Amino acid sequence: MIKKRKWHRFSAALWALALFASPAALFAKDTIYVQTTGSYQAAEGSAGFFRYLAYEAGGLSDTQKEDARLAYRIVTGQPSKGLKNNAGKGLTNPNEADDATNIKNMKKAVDQLPMVNQYRQTENQTQGTALGEFMVSPSLMAIAQVQLNYANRNNYHAKSYQVAENLAWDLENPYTSWYDAEKAKYLSGRRDGTQQYRNIVTATNTTTGLAYSTTKANGHRFGYSQTFCSPQNLYAAGGLNMGQFQSLFDTYYKKVRAESYRPSGSQTKPANLSSSALASGKYIQMLRLYNPNSGEHFYTADPSERDSLVALGWRDEGIGWIAPKESNTPVYRVYNPNAGDHHYTTNLDEKNSLVGLGWQDEGIGWYSAEKEGFAVFRQYNPNAKAGSHNYTPDVDEAIALVTMYHWRDEDVAWLASGY
Numbered sequence: 001m002i003k004k005r006k007w008h009r010f011s012a013a014l015w016a017l018a019l020f021a022s023p024a025a026l027f028a029k030d031t032i033y034v035q036t037t038g039s040y041q042a043a044e045g046s047a048g049f050f051r052y053l054a055y056e057a058g059g060l061s062d063t064q065k066e067d068a069r070l071a072y073r074i075v076t077g078q079p080s081k082g083l084k085n086n087a088g089k090g091l092t093n094p095n096e097a098d099d100a101t102n103i104k105n106m107k108k109a110v111d112q113l114p115m116v117n118q119y120r121q122t123e124n125q126t127q128g129t130a131l132g133e134f135m136v137s138p139s140l141m142a143i144a145q146v147q148l149n150y151a152n153r154n155n156y157h158a159k160s161y162q163v164a165e166n167l168a169w170d171l172e173n174p175y176t177s178w179y180d181a182e183k184a185k186y187l188s189g190r191r192d193g194t195q196q197y198r199n200i201v202t203a204t205n206t207t208t209g210l211a212y213s214t215t216k217a218n219g220h221r222f223g224y225s226q227t228f229c230s231p232q233n234l235y236a237a238g239g240l241n242m243g244q245f246q247s248l249f250d251t252y253y254k255k256v257r258a259e260s261y262r263p264s265g266s267q268t269k270p271a272n273l274s275s276s277a278l279a280s281g282k283y284i285q286m287l288r289l290y291n292p293n294s295g296e297h298f299y300t301a302d303p304s305e306r307d308s309l310v311a312l313g314w315r316d317e318g319i320g321w322i323a324p325k326e327s328n329t330p331v332y333r334v335y336n337p338n339a340g341d342h343h344y345t346t347n348l349d350e351k352n353s354l355v356g357l358g359w360q361d362e363g364i365g366w367y368s369a370e371k372e373g374f375a376v377f378r379q380y381n382p383n384a385k386a387g388s389h390n391y392t393p394d395v396d397e398a399i400a401l402v403t404m405y406h407w408r409d410e411d412v413a414w415l416a417s418g419y
Helices: 010-022 038-044 046-055 062-074 101-114 117-129 137-154 175-187 195-201 242-260 303-311 348-356 396-401
Strands: 164-170 207-214 223-231 283-290 295-298 316-326 330-336 341-345 360-367 374-380 391-393 408-416
Touching: 038 046, 046 062, 046 101, 046 242, 062 137, 062 242, 101 137, 101 242, 117 175, 117 195, 137 164, 137 207, 137 223, 164 175, 164 195, 175 195, 195 223, 195 374, 242 396, 283 303, 295 303, 295 341, 295 360, 295 391, 303 316, 316 360, 316 408, 330 348, 341 348, 341 374, 341 391, 348 360, 374 396, 391 396
Parallel strands: none
Antiparallel strands: 164 223, 207 223, 283 295, 283 316, 330 341, 330 360, 374 391, 374 408
């Protein structure tokens, strides 16, 4: 752990209790800071990111850092200047998949932030306006998150903070409603039901925040909240341009994502294997192919098998990762003759269960590294009939499938020696 000025020793459980139930004084001044990593940071959700901005990220002004502390207090429900008690409206639990403060849901929102500026540019081109690009502030991001949690439960605006807000549910692109539909109504001469369009194109709105979350409430599947304010508003002071905000978030998210899902027993991520190590005969290259017809990714250590599949129309995607030639952890390969799909697992029980359901046992495909290695992440597409699983050591690929395309994160499949 790293400290600033002073620190207290908490057990993990006590620290978590302090994080979400501590008095306002905890972050009232820059006097207490305990750095955490890995799964604990992931469990903090957006609170961990806002704390990262306040105490670790470089290149931020004192005003921006203070706004990040304000955002931290908003999502943790700590009362302070400019805040309301969230206990009755914006209840947050970052460990819940359906919570807007969940770090994966925040990733989805951050990735979509630039869209609002694209629509502002469209407005400039079609209406002759001169709207500037929105800035984004941590506090407005936090407000959008807690108010979306309320809206998902209550199907309406929380109105906990003096900001403008747009809400939408079950639209992959919420601007088709906020901008396209409401603009058409506005240009026809109507003003009722066009407030969300006006929030986007009002020149005095200069700063924004965006939240996304899945939900099972009120018949919805997922929802969005976008918040807006003018430069005079308390929540605009810490604004950053969107590119900077996205870069800061992605740096934090990749770090947390990789550390959070490194399995017990694995060590610090090693450097990639040298050519001499590859020539030692202790490692094999795992080849990756893609079937554009079924959507399946296939993995093999056999170049002749790869060549045969390429001749049949599969795409050669090169080397997926480097595996040890032998270890005590085999990766089993099974085949579903009905769907034409392969599955790979280190779990013998999982393999045997699939064989019992009619899958064909194709033996050991390769081996997992054991003490040190790169995590190979596993994702599942519940809508696919074939190619329903993907395996990759690429954190960005894993993140994109889970946050952008709604694949299910199935943690770490095995360890690679390199890639």
